[in-house]
Amino acid sequence: MNTTAPISLPLLESDVLRTFVAIADSGSFTRTAAQVFRSTAAVSLQIKRLEESLGQRLFVREARRVRLTAEGELLLGYARRLLRLNEEAVAQFLQPPLSGRVCLGIPNDLSTRLLPGVLTTFARSHPAVQVDVCVGRSVDLVAKLELGELDLCLIETGNQGLDDTLGVLVYTEPLVWAGRDGGLAVQRSPLPLALANPGCAWRRAALDALDRIGLDYRVAYSCDQSAGQEAAMIADLAIAPFPRGLIRPPLRRLGEEHGLPPLDDYQIRLLRGAQANDAVEALAAQVVQAFAQG
Known part of the structure; x- marks a missing residue:
């Protein structure tokens, strides 16, 4: 034995x-x-x-x-x-069964890195809740929330026309300069920039910082989504203001050694509409947890 x-x-x-x-x-x-x-x-x-x-x-x-x-x-x-x-x-x-429908608004730049994980986890936890998603600019999402077309929305602070005290702060990350590792764009004059369209928080932060030090620049590439800015940087056509957590090879962080000024933090806030219910609160909690876990 x-x-x-x-x-x-x-x-x-x-x-x-x-x-x-x-x-x-x-x-x-x-x-x-x-x-x-x-x-x-x-x-x-x-x-x-x-x-x-x-x-x-x-x-x-x-x-x-x-x-x-x-x-x-x-x-x-x-x-x-x-x-x-x-x-x-x-x-x-531990969670009671929920049902119903929740409409979530989310900016373009967050939709690909945050949304899939949130929706997957929430669908497992609350399979009877239908989640409708609207992707767009922060200013447009706030307008839809006020009209009752959204139950929740995430916005990026610093956008022109938006009150940065709205909602609850759920995430803060440094906004930094980025460009292709070993690229030449950062050495050019005037400095070529890849920016979102007017009104974007990243654009305002970058231009205000460059204007303060009097550095000559030009907008070489304009796109509503961070993927477009990333493409311009990878092609070494321009540099761009970017959240530090989005920088991946072949991109790298650029800074004072290149004569670039520091940028403000990048913040995200969560806003709730007037019609709150258990399903809305459950999804809000899942979004907050996703940011806390990175």
Whole structure:
């Protein structure tokens, strides 16, 4: 008779997995530490213990960011599934069944990086709630909210014609200059810029900052969406004001070493319409949680 006790495998904690996923998404221990309200040292210790428990190295630290190893890429898929399953299980027992319809407004620049995850998680937790989404400019979304066409909307502060005290602040991130790594656009005079159309907060912040120091510039590329600005930067046609978290290779952050002035923070606020209900509040909570988790 075999009396050997079974080997006890380590358990993966949800809190550590959330930190691991946040680092994988942001490419930075420092940014993740701010998102999860821990010190950078505490985040590093979490990952060190995770690596020790699995016996694998999960990240490679590079000059400007960290990247996943092959083992880290494998774990990332499991981590995302485990976190989704955890949320689904908790919601099944702790959240009452909801039904109805919620209309959410969201700016173009947030729709691709935030919306898919929010809608996926919310649909698992509240499958009977229908979510309609309107993507557009912040100023247009506020108008629709006031007309009762939206129940919730996210707006970017600093847009011309909008009150920056509306709603609740849910996210703050530095707005920085960005351009192609090794590109020549930042060296040209007048300085070529890729900007959104007039009224955009990023545009106003960039032009005000350049005007303050008297730097000569020209608008070389204009587009309503950040994807257009990103394309112009990748082609080295221009530089642009960009939220720090959106910068990915082959782009890099530019700064004082290039003679560029600092920019204000980029903020996002959540606004509620007049007709609040449990379904609206549940989606609002999910949006806030998505920003908190990065």
